[in-house]
Each structure stands twice: as C-alpha cells, then as structure tokens.
Amino acid sequence: MTVMEFVSLDPSTGTEIARWPVAGAADREAALQRAHGAFLSGRTRPPAERASVLTAVAATLRDRRDDLALLATREMGKPLAEARAEVEKCAAGCEYFAEHGAALLADEPHRSSAPESYVSYLPLGVIFAVMPWNFPYWQVIRHAAPAVMAGNTVLVKHAENTLGCANALTDVFTAAGADGVVSHVVATVDDSAEIIRDDRIAAVTLTGSTRAGAAVAGIAGSALKKTVLELGGSDAFVVLADADVAAAARTAVRARFQNAGQSCIAAKRFVVERSVADEFIEAFLAGVSSLRVGDPAAEGTTLGPMARADLREGLTRQLERSVQAGGKELLPGGPRDGAGWFFDPAVLLVEDTTLPAWQEETFGPLAPIFVADSEETALQVVNDSVYGLGGAVWTNDLDRGKAFARRVVSGAVFVNGMTASMPSLPFGGVKNSGYGRELARAGLLEFTNQQTVWVGPPGGI
Secondary structure, X not given: OOOOEEEEEOOOOOOEEXXXXXXXXXXXXXXXXXXXXXXXXXXXXXXXXXXXXXXXXXXXXXHOHXXXXXXXXXXHOOOHHHHHHHHHHHHHHHHHHHHHHHHHOOOEXXXXXXXXXXXXXXXXXXXXXXXXXXXXXXXXXXXXXXXXXXXXXXXXXXOHHHHHHHHHHHHHHHHOOOOOOEEEOOOOHHHHHHHHHOOOEEEEEEEOOHHHHHHHHHHHHHOOOEEEEEOOOOEEEEEOOOOOHHHHHHHHHHHHHHHHHOOOOOEEEEEEEHHHHHHHHHHHHHHHHOOOEOOOOXXXXXXXXXXXXXXXXXXXXXXXXXXXXXXXXXXXXXXXXXXXXXXXXXXXXXXXXXXHHHHOOOOOOEEEEEEEOOHHHHHHHHHOOOEEOOEEEEOOOHHHHHHHHHHOOOOOOEEOOOOOOOOOOOEOOEEOOEEOOEOHHHHHHHOEEXXXXXXXXXXXX
C-alpha cells in the first residue's frame, strides 16, 4: 500500500526539503486522543497554572528563536530578519495572555432577581485549527495562546508546505511541559472534514481563503460546531490630501511588501487624493525600488521569494490581465528568471477599478494605485470590495481620520499606521473576510462556554 505524503520545496531553489507522510486512521485517532486527554486532565487547572504554561512557551520560543526562524525561511521564503521578528511576536503574545488572561477570564457579575448572578467563562474542549503557511508560527499562536489560556487544547492542521514549522511548534509546547496542549496532525482536506465531525472536537478556527472558510464552515455547521474564520483581505491604504505624505509612503512600502506581500492584512489597494498623488507615487516608487530581492537567509534581504510556484503563477496572471485591461505599469515587475519563485515588485496605476489587480485579492509583490478626486470618492472606492478585513487612512487631522474610519466597512482601520495584529486588540473581519475575533478579550472569550449562573437563597425566592 502506497503511503500518501506531502513534499516540502525550498522557495529559493525549488528543490526538495522534506517529505511528510499523511497520518493514517490510527495516527489521526492517536492525535485526537492526545489532544482530548490533555483537555480532560487540564480543564480545571486554575488560570495561574495556564499562565505559567504560556510563560514557559514564551521562554522556549526565545531559546529556539534562530532555529525556528531559519526553518520558516527555508520552508516558505520569509526573510530571516522577518522570521526572527515573527518568533519574538509569538513569545510576546504568549506573555500578554499569561499576564492578563486571568483578569480577562474573571467571573462577570450581573444584576438580576437573585442575590447573586454572574457569567463564568469555561473552556469548550479541543479546538481544531486549520492554519496557513504565510506566518507559520504567529498564525498558530495568535489562536492558540488565548485558547490555551481559556483552558482549551488545540489540534492543528497546518499547511502542506510548512509542516516542519508545525512539528517544531508542537515540540516547543512539549518542551515547555505542555504535552498535547498544542499539537498537530498531517491531514488531507477529506481527513480534516472527518476530524471536524469527531465528537471530541468542540469548535473550529481557520485562517485561509474565502473558499476554504466556506467549506470548513459548512462542515462544522452541519455538526453544530462553532467556527471563527479569518479569511482573505484586500485592504485599502488611503492617503488624504492633508497627510504626511513622506511618512505615508515609507509605511506603504512595508505595508505592501512585508513577507513578499503574502499577508491577509497587507495593504493591497492604494487610494491617494489627487493633490498629493504625484508626491506619494514618487516616494513610494523610490521605496519599492530600494527593496533588496534575494536569498531570504542572507542578512539584508528585504524581499524573498514567493512561497510556492502556483502562487507565483497566479500573481503573474493577475498582473498580465490587469495590464491588458488598461493598468499602467509605473514599475514593471513579474517573475524573475532562474531558480526559485522570486517575483520582482510591480506597481500599477489603476483608473478602472474593475481590473483584476484591484477587485481580486493579490497575494504577492503587486501594488495598484488609484488616484481619487475627493475624500468621498476615496471612501466609495475603499468600500467597493467583497472583503472587509482591515485598512489604513493617513491624515494630519485626527478627527477627520477617525470619522473616515467609522465609515469604512472593515474589521479594523489604522489611522496613520499600517494594519497589524497585536495581542491587546481584537482581530478579524466582515463580509468575505470572515467572522469572529482573535486576540484581546474578544478572542479569548470566543472559545469559551459563557455560562450564566443564578444563585438564589437556600429556600428559593
């Protein structure tokens, strides 16, 4: 009998890194038993003990930072400096929930007809997490740290091209004394559907494409399992006429091209008021041209390869279709000849917002710019999207920025900054970008049983 396996390829060279056998029925059962057993043995553990687990995980992440970073660089092409920063962000996220989790989970008193009423936040059980490859550690920790703090355990189905990172992260939790609290299983899509339906799975979270989210939500819904979905995005980056244009342009380069543009919350549509458009475009193009494309393991590289050949092919088609439909190439780019899946950054001037590079999510180093005649036009263009994950607006008038943000239909808006996920703020989207929240108190409570307790006197009322 042939064993199915996934093959990891180096994005810089296209050569094989490793092969990962897909878990058979016995291995999937063992993974479920391990995660469920860890939940049963730890569900009544007090918050202080859960916090100590996360503190130990943070320390282990920092101890292994360089090895973890190099593994991510090798598996998905992230520049080494960015990979190190990702591991540090994971450690800081664990520490945030270790420090604040107990207070955020405290019983919440309510007034009622009884002398005492309150809501307790109790763990649900095993959370099945379907995770992507682009931030192979942070995507997991972003969900897992609050889930573990709440008393749950997590079984991860990671992306096929970052299974080494998944294995390394499981080892981190084991080394921190939390065996089975966060673990992973190498599974196919069909296997994942079977896992979701298993009675030991209490809920499901997914970060990925809108199509994948709809499929997982359908399976989970048929089994009455709660889901949290963080899906695609086409975030707008708006520069109003009174903005600090130089600062906006500097930030825009990082917002678009960090992680080779492979981020749900990357700035993917740039909207600039006409009076400052020339200044912004000139500064933005200078910043993009200064990016150093090359070996992601080399110090000083700021733009590595795309993670997979199919992703580069898809972006190439989006660029070609957009140019054919009238997009003007301000900075020609595209797939680079030679080994690996490198893509030179491309910048387009867009007059027709029906272009593929504007309407579709572009997951890579491609930046379309639209020049708006007014703030109202800018707002209309921003909201003309099926996505609603994040966005940014730049202005020196903070009241204007906050008023603009309230009219943007998205899960987050950053005024004079770039969209980011951080432990202290809720993170998630609307429309085709998903539902539910991760991080902060909102994310911590997503996977809890919000139990109402009504306490009357012994003789009743």
